[in-house]
Amino acid sequence: MKRYSAFAIAREALRHHTGWERAWASPAPRKRYKVIIVGAGGHGLATAYYLGKNHGITDVAVIEKGWLGGGNTGRNTTIIRSNYLQDPSAAIYEKARALYEDLSQDLNYNVMFSPRGVMMLAQTEHEVRGYLRTAHANALQGVETEFVGPDRVKELCPIINIEGPRYPVLGALWQPRGGTARHDAVAWGYARACSAMGMHIIQQCEVTGVRSEGGRVTGVETTKGEIGCDSLGIVVAGHSGVLAEMAGFRLPIESVALQALVSEPIKPCMDVVVMANTVHGYMSQSDKGEMVIGGGADGYNNYTQRGSFHHIEETVRALVETFPMISRLKMLRQWGGIVDMTGDRSPIISPTPLGGCYINCGWGTGGFKAIPGSGWAMADMIAKGAPGPLCADFGLDRFRAGRFIDESVAAGVAH
Numbered sequence: 001m002k003r004y005s006a007f008a009i010a011r012e013a014l015r016h017h018t019g020w021e022r023a024w025a026s027p028a029p030r031k032r033y034k035v036i037i038v039g040a041g042g043h044g045l046a047t048a049y050y051l052g053k054n055h056g057i058t059d060v061a062v063i064e065k066g067w068l069g070g071g072n073t074g075r076n077t078t079i080i081r082s083n084y085l086q087d088p089s090a091a092i093y094e095k096a097r098a099l100y101e102d103l104s105q106d107l108n109y110n111v112m113f114s115p116r117g118v119m120m121l122a123q124t125e126h127e128v129r130g131y132l133r134t135a136h137a138n139a140l141q142g143v144e145t146e147f148v149g150p151d152r153v154k155e156l157c158p159i160i161n162i163e164g165p166r167y168p169v170l171g172a173l174w175q176p177r178g179g180t181a182r183h184d185a186v187a188w189g190y191a192r193a194c195s196a197m198g199m200h201i202i203q204q205c206e207v208t209g210v211r212s213e214g215g216r217v218t219g220v221e222t223t224k225g226e227i228g229c230d231s232l233g234i235v236v237a238g239h240s241g242v243l244a245e246m247a248g249f250r251l252p253i254e255s256v257a258l259q260a261l262v263s264e265p266i267k268p269c270m271d272v273v274v275m276a277n278t279v280h281g282y283m284s285q286s287d288k289g290e291m292v293i294g295g296g297a298d299g300y301n302n303y304t305q306r307g308s309f310h311h312i313e314e315t316v317r318a319l320v321e322t323f324p325m326i327s328r329l330k331m332l333r334q335w336g337g338i339v340d341m342t343g344d345r346s347p348i349i350s351p352t353p354l355g356g357c358y359i360n361c362g363w364g365t366g367g368f369k370a371i372p373g374s375g376w377a378m379a380d381m382i383a384k385g386a387p388g389p390l391c392a393d394f395g396l397d398r399f400r401a402g403r404f405i406d407e408s409v410a411a412g413v414a415h
Ligand code: FAD
Pocket: 038, 039, 040, 041, 042, 043, 044, 063, 064, 065, 066, 067, 068, 069, 070, 071, 072, 073, 074, 075, 076, 077, 078, 079, 080, 205, 206, 207, 208, 235, 236, 237, 238, 239, 243, 258, 259, 260, 294, 335, 336, 337, 338, 339, 363, 364, 365, 366, 367, 368, 369, 370
């Protein structure tokens, strides 16, 4: 793989861009791999990448039923933060946030990480107490956050209406090194790096069955034939329950649609990310100038990649109250993704009842921010056959033991 550099851009400019290579190969599947990962979203691709980078395992196929990054990874609103309450969450989300800091250099691919700062508004006394508690917990965990008052909120984001017709802004949980990254670029950067290590990314190939013998996985059935493997990683977000059923176990997961929308582009008007969780809306401005907007998840289980219409109205109403200047903006696009929700709003990164089969799911409305840390932990578990310290608490067994990692407040998005 040729490296991207300022020199390469200049060279290609001089020869009419005829020398660029395809970013990743599209090979036919082999009969067998050491490791198969199902799902070429950010988490699946990051798992493959760290299997190669950290453990030297490159006999890997990532199998994707659609196109890589076409699931939730390419549909999210790109918010990155690590201001969670519980210690295991703070550890994995902060690991991910820290890896994002130099992911572009690591992958030699510009993922446009922008640590512009994220604030979660406190609009009730209950929220003030909750975010103060999180700020204290984060101080103990080594995660840089702070509770700021309304004046500082206004200073950081002048277009916010502090008075609020429904709820005043009483303060905010502020994470100065939180921010955004370009979601497609994260998937594309990992895919390119995996392909360069000789891994196979097989798109348009749906896994339709899981094969096993003597309680151990032996391979998968796909729309391109059977493929054998020693270890299998299932990383399919909203379709986790479907894959788990193929592998012979059940998951405590519900799949619901979460939607987002973007406005027409306007001049720069906010350089931080704002989440207003009491009124159910959040917003940031993309580099193109579009306002990137989202709200709560659907209240019922479904597999549509659309989302209910009434949510659009509810979300836009919340944001017009919070940012009155957007009241005459036109919306350009709306879309949805299927998110995988656990009862405690924390992920599952775990061995499964089927030997050699591992699962990574349950990131729900908030897994984009976790991609590098999650891939790191999942790769470590697959390589060593057992969960390491970053994911030991996120096992499936916690639902039997009642050892929940409750992050329903930190998840931020209404559900
Ligand atoms: P995905 O990217 O969905 O990848 C899973 C892949 O598995 C898909 O490509 C799918 O096609 C494939 N697959 C499924 N079944 C099969 C099969 N049988 N065979 C082969 N392949 C299969 N998180 C944040 O941190 N910040 C945010 O701001 C944020 N905003 C969001 C906004 C919206 C509207 C949505 C929908 C989600 C948002 N999220 C956010 C959540 C985040 O997008 C997800 O948690 C994360 O992208 C999940 O990544 P993934 O790799 O697990 O899943």
